[in-house]
Amino acid sequence: MIEGLELRHHTAEQAAGHIDRLVELYLMVYADGGEFHSEDRYRRQLAGHMQRDGWDLVTATVDGELVGYIYGFPLPAETRWWAGIHEPIPAGFTDEDGKRTFAISELMVAPDWRRRGIAKSLHDELLAGRTQERATLLAEPDNTPAQAAYLSWGWQKVTKLRPGWEHAPTYDVLMKDVSRNNGEQGSPPSYWLG
Template identity: 60%
Template sequence: MRSPGLRHYPAEQAEELVDHLVDVYLDAHAEDGPPYTAGRYQRQLTAHMSRPGWELVAAMFGGELVGYIYGFPLAPDTRWWDGIEEPIHAGFTEEDGRRTFAISELLVRRTWQRQGVARALHDELVSGRHEQRATLLVRPDNTIARRAYDSWGWQPVTRLKPTWDHAPTFIVLIKVLRRARQSPS
C-alpha cells in the first residue's frame, strides 16, 4: 500500500501551494458542479489563509499533492455560524479565538480516496489542536464522508445554510478535543 507523507504548513508557506490546492479541490469535486469553481475556491482560500492560526496539513506522494485538510480557530467576530438553524443550546455559537477550531476543507484526489489518506490528514491536524472543540460542515447527501466522520467521533448538532450565493445546506458536526476547565467552586 502506498503511503503519502504528511506536512504542516502555516499560511505564509502554503501560499506557494495555492494552484495545487485548487487543483485537488476541483478533482475532488469534479462531479459536484456549482458552486465548486476555481474562482470561488481561490477567493475562499485567500480569505481563510489570512485568519490567525490558519493551518494546513498536506499529503504528498512522489512530489504530488494528493490531499489536504485545513482550518482555523474561530474568532469572536466569526461569521462561521451565520445561517445556523435553531434550536441550539445557549452559548453554542459564542467564540473567543480559543474555543473552536473550524475545519474548512478535507480533500483527497479521487484516485487516492478510500485509502486512509483522509483519516491520516484528519488525525494529524486534530491531534495537535489546543481548542476545546472542532467543527466542520458536511453536505447531507455526502454519505461516505458522514460515515467517516461518525466513525472518527464527530457528532451532528444541527444544520446550517451559509450566506454565500448558491450555498447548500450543511450538517454541523462537532468533535470534543479538550474538556473545558471547570472553575473551582
C-alpha cells in the same frame, strides 16, 4: 500506511506558493459540484481563510504528488462561521473567543487515492495537539462516505447550517470534543445538544 506518504503542516505563508495545486485538487474532487464549487469562489474562500490567525494546512503527498489536504483555523470572536445556523441550538453554542473552536473548512483526497486511510491520517494530524475545546466542520448531508467516516472518527451531528455564500448548500454541522486529544470516541458535552 501507504509507502512514500508524507504529511506536512503549512502556515499560510508557506502555502502561498502552492495555491494552484490546492485549487487543482479541489476542482478535481468537486468536478460535478455546480456553481458553488467554482474555481473563482474557492480561490476567494481560500484567500480569506488563509488570513485567519492560526490557519493550518496539512498536505498529503506521495512521491511529490499532492493526493490530499485538510485545513482549518480557530474561530475568532467576530466569526461569521455560524451565520445561517438552524435553530434551536443551546444558549452560547455559537459564542467564540478565538480559543474555543477549531473549524475544519476542507478535507479532500484525490479520487484515485481514496479508501486508503489518507483522509483519516490528515484529519488526525490536523487535530493532534489542538488546544481548543472542540472542533467543527460542515458536511453535505448526501455525502454518505464522508458522513460515515466522520461519525466513525467521533464526530456528532448537532444541527444544520446554510452559509452566506451564493449557491451554498445546506450542511450538517458536526462537532467533536478535542480538549483531550486522546483519540477516544465519546459523547459530546450536553451543551452541544441542549
